[in-house]
Amino acid sequence: MDLNFTPDELAFRHEIRAWVAENLPADIAHKVRHSLRLSREDHQRWAKILGKKSWLGWGWPKEFGGPGWNAIQKHLFEEELALACAPRVIPFGPVMVAPVIMAFGNAEQQKRFLPGIASGEVWWSQGYSEPGSGSDLASLKCKAERRGDKYIVNGQKTWTTLGQYGEWIFCLVRTSNEGKPQTGISFLLIDMKSPGITVRPIVLMDGEPEVNEVWFDNVEVPTDNLIGEENKGWTYAKHLLSHERTNIADVNRAKRELERLKRVAKAEGVYDDARFRDQIALLEVDVVALEMMVLRVLSAEKSGKQSLDVAGLLKIRGSEIQQRYAELMMLAAGPLSRAYIFEAMEAGWQGDQVAVPGDILPLASTFFNMRKTTIYGGSNEVQRNIVAQTVLGS
Amino acid sequence: MDLNFTPDELAFRHEIRAWVAENLPADIAHKVRHSLRLSREDHQRWAKILGKKSWLGWGWPKEFGGPGWNAIQKHLFEEELALACAPRVIPFGPVMVAPVIMAFGNAEQQKRFLPGIASGEVWWSQGYSEPGSGSDLASLKCKAERRGDKYIVNGQKTWTTLGQYGEWIFCLVRTSNEGKPQTGISFLLIDMKSPGITVRPIVLMDGEPEVNEVWFDNVEVPTDNLIGEENKGWTYAKHLLSHERTNIADVNRAKRELERLKRVAKAEGVYDDARFRDQIALLEVDVVALEMMVLRVLSAEKSGKQSLDVAGLLKIRGSEIQQRYAELMMLAAGPLSRAYIFEAMEAGWQGDQVAVPGDILPLASTFFNMRKTTIYGGSNEVQRNIVAQTVLGS
């Protein structure tokens, strides 16, 4: 057992850190540091910078143009980006659909889609959830009927994160009603400019249109866009989920936000209030424990010796921690966090006579936004079902 | 709305307080105050003192020789006894079986059994739970077969509190296997001196033989001892449960123990430790909130205006609070509470050279003993089922 990184790992970290310091635009980092609103252009600009370095697909193997890093290198890369206040890479392209295309797409599909993902040129969205299918995803109804070399897609997806910016969307669609619900699902790539697609933003409780409803009305999709075999889409989606390992815990961001919480607490005069400070101390322990759990998983992946099936635990704990640091920052600001100034979420906002400091203004919004984290990506209740299944073996 | 007691109620409280001060034996109160071991004789002595005053059946109507108090008077009586460190009245006779006999027993049974209960002469036990029937009480198997004017009882009861002292036991027994499990249960009074009964104490984790297994091997019980109708016992038992209203919360004891917690914390030097003190403060809020909830129920009973179905909530919260004050007292003593001296639970124990103060010695044992409170009397999980049913209406 050794808690230290190897000299090679440390050198790798140093390389990443230097590169990020050089290449991350300061205006974007500023927005991330203060939870300000990121534009589509901000996301794209950063994605293309990463893409140019071939690091947008930082988890990709070399054969597909990725860096071919191991689990620990990936983690170090993610950590350096997070600590430097890089925006989170929109995962739908490089992290979610790309591995599926690599594993189950044909050579033509790989050639057609992967470069645009790797470069950050094409914005992908995810079409999984439906109004009636949240935790019970397999009950999805959005239908794709085969007509010659096309699928005709009808139905609705929802909770499509930043779908208003999407150019392509990967969808789970129902291609059969026979057998178990899981067996009639296919994995389809759909051009969002296709006629018949309507996107309607849903405003979340923080006032931001972060997710969308996407309607499909007789949308024609070439059968060339089917990944793998018809009715096998559930398997591919599950493969994808098994790829989401440690980053689901978002521990790197938690470390950054814990630092920020301490800054906010100092500015608001509660860092030296023993009661409030104890809450920070408890959270600090939570963050360290989560990081240790993440490192255990990474070490197991590297050595292949231990098997650790704790993805559910990482999701549950990570999301609870995200909610907690957001809550404590808001509580530190107290009554002043009641202000809600939509424009103040833009960088450079100058509220003429408003005396509530700009640093405080996004805190409550962030707290409200964070309520989603225990719900999305498989609600924490669903995660507990999964953990219990593993623990009880029944 | 008025939080104050009426002058009449205050006068009543005063009367009780004066009587208790006069009549509660100091040696018994001392044991209660310090969580020391109470003997059968201690319990009996106090029960007979109450019985002589006709207050052992303090909840009884006048027609059966009780004082005929209303809900608030009963509460005040219970509170005064608790605060004065009277032992809890063993409830199986006066609180549990007596109301069933009054409501469903015949005149002969009432005449035969109630006087012995009211005077404290006869020690009653409860025979409900069975090894396979804990939370799922209706699945009980202990069988009573009718043979002429007798029932032949075979089977086993368990968790019989202080059953080793019992002279009579009221049992739920299976008299039919037809229909729903609930419909084949009868309510039987059994003389524990009957041949065929074996009582084996179960030692709980604090080292005390507080509960028992009771075996019935062809035990003959006169049919005269059947309460009400055969196969209707479940209804009677439920009636009894509906009588257990506010005292299940045990808030009076909680108030007394909160005081004691503060004394222990002072003696151990942690009352002025802000972190520890905050825990006491939180518990204090819990206790006041529980008391308010109890008072709301009492007021509703008195006026009949509001309907409040919160017995499940009182059980859950009351038991959690009991565990918490016991935990905090133990934590206040810290490493010193590790000592386990069986003899130190006896009043008057003098541990020659033992330097750990006698006050501390019962604290961990009490904490361990209290683990039962969230399990017995319908586990808190079962209570949550009941509360949810009420809230959801489904």
Next chain:
Amino acid sequence: MDFDFTEDQESLRDAVRRWVDKGFSFDRRHGLAKAGGASRAVYGELAELGLAGLVIPEAHGGLGQGPVDAMVVCEELGRGLVNAPYAEAALMAPALLSAAPEALQAAWLPRIAGGEALVVPALHERAARYRLTKISTTAQQVGGQWQLTGQKLAVPAADEADAYIVPARISGSDGDTAGIGLFVVEKLAATVAPYPTQDGARAGDITLNAAAAQLITTDGHAVLETAVDAGLAAQCAEGVGLMDRLVAITVDYMNTRKQFGTTLASFQALRHRIADVKMQLELGRSMSYYASLKLGEAPAQRRRAISQARVQLGQSMRYVGQQCIQLHGGIGCTDEYIASHYFKRLTVLEMTYGDTLHHLGEVSARMQDTAGVFA
């Protein structure tokens, strides 16, 4: 001991509830919030019901009612998610003015009672958090006229109010209870930077630069505490109303929404959660009664009781709010659905006039050997 409401109180409750049912739909509320949170019109309608003068003495044109009546109203306003500064304007301001010379009372109270004047306390300062004695705003007399200089933040309905009640330091320094003056400052004398609030209402920061002020009292700390306690008790009641309704909404949703072929209400883990939610609601309701019933006690007992209540309500509001969102799932996080608005109001309430940790500190500092409802 009696927790029944009188017939008058039941009528009062019905009147408010009828007004909410008829006149304050979620659509209206949502629309007002989206348009910036203006509430003067809503407050005017409450005044028409006589509620603005609820606790103002009859001599000054009010109804002269007590804390339990105020509790009834606030609970209903909470249930209806009414975004008006009722507690501040109709309960706290009159309490503060009660310490004023008779002439000043006569100048303001009848107009407050009638709803013509909206007067709100302006208490918060930067980094003062919940300490009532940490006041940077100063007051000095210039030629017989009091002038105030300083800044107050997050003043409710700042740009809709006619006047503010402002604590300012006449002498002493942070932590001193002596030397705190209370003043009425008319809006025209202040510079107001208004903004919407997270809970769909409106607030603002006001800057006073030698602003003309009318003196209520030069020894205002005690009455400030009294008024804040009245506000806290009102918040407790509002919180109960909010929770009560949010739980009902959630129960409906659980009985309707299906996943895995069955309603959410059929999953035991969610059933136990709603049982825990119910627990927090009833503990909160119990302590809301407690707060209102203890408002008339001597200051030490009153403050202790209020803080005890707020510790419970703080925990209850947080748990009920967060869990009811969680029980909804995604829909609970959206702006177009009502639940999130209840949740946001509950969240803001916890941070007004002391959060849970603040009041825990108060309880801890005021702890006695014995405790209980009658201790």
Next chain:
Amino acid sequence: MDFDFTEDQESLRDAVRRWVDKGFSFDRRHGLAKAGGASRAVYGELAELGLAGLVIPEAHGGLGQGPVDAMVVCEELGRGLVNAPYAEAALMAPALLSAAPEALQAAWLPRIAGGEALVVPALHERAARYRLTKISTTAQQVGGQWQLTGQKLAVPAADEADAYIVPARISGSDGDTAGIGLFVVEKLAATVAPYPTQDGARAGDITLNAAAAQLITTDGHAVLETAVDAGLAAQCAEGVGLMDRLVAITVDYMNTRKQFGTTLASFQALRHRIADVKMQLELGRSMSYYASLKLGEAPAQRRRAISQARVQLGQSMRYVGQQCIQLHGGIGCTDEYIASHYFKRLTVLEMTYGDTLHHLGEVSARMQDTAGVFA
């Protein structure tokens, strides 16, 4: 970065586990506890496995192993619910003696390593709780001989030990880190009042009345902290072993015990509970690794890390212990069933060398701007 155990460590684990499986059944454990908690024989068996000298330098007859090896052993001792003062005698006492003059080390360490001598720290004093600098026991030199006077409470295996390592004040007063001497006091020099403990072992209060003592060091605070931290890391590991096994026992029970016609494992509310239990177990395991891996750091980093770990373990041990009893129901509360014994040991562990609140205070006091495993 690597969390794999070496082959040697796996062999060590296997050796301890085999001994437990063969020689330390619950019946034996229960019997020992009922008979008063004597553990010398058990400790002797551990010594036969070489464990008494695990971390003692080879020069003094030990195996010279490190914290991870100690962690492996303690985790297995926890899993087996072994009631021997292993951490105190085999880990803490050698750490304390490492500050002694070479002659004193040579006099004791080989005998400890071989298991011939059982030497335990005697640290607790009345109302000192967990403060290592609050020491009433005094040391003075009389004719070249050190003499100690005072009382130490809850000394592990007090009447089975051959000697105690006793901190005593040479100079200074409560709170001073300077002036704390460490001494070896042989049992014969002390008056011992022994008693069984709640967790099935044995302890005692020792009274020193000008008791003859051998000086380890006159400046003992730093080494005392080091030794206590080694003990705390060992406790973390033992806690993990205890929890791991208790969870396994509970899972078995849930899969077997039927109520309402089905196994407990089929109730969703209980399934979610065991998921939460698993969470606490894995967080605890992670922080136990952390504690052992940080033992070699500089004092400030080491203390912070150890307290962070103990805050997690404190929470984990409490939750896992209490919930596993609850999940059992009545049987979990009985003395004859194994679960309650795990629970009692977990409870006692939380109160040894600092409870959760104590260590939270340490974390709070040592907080830096950044935090994390490598901070």
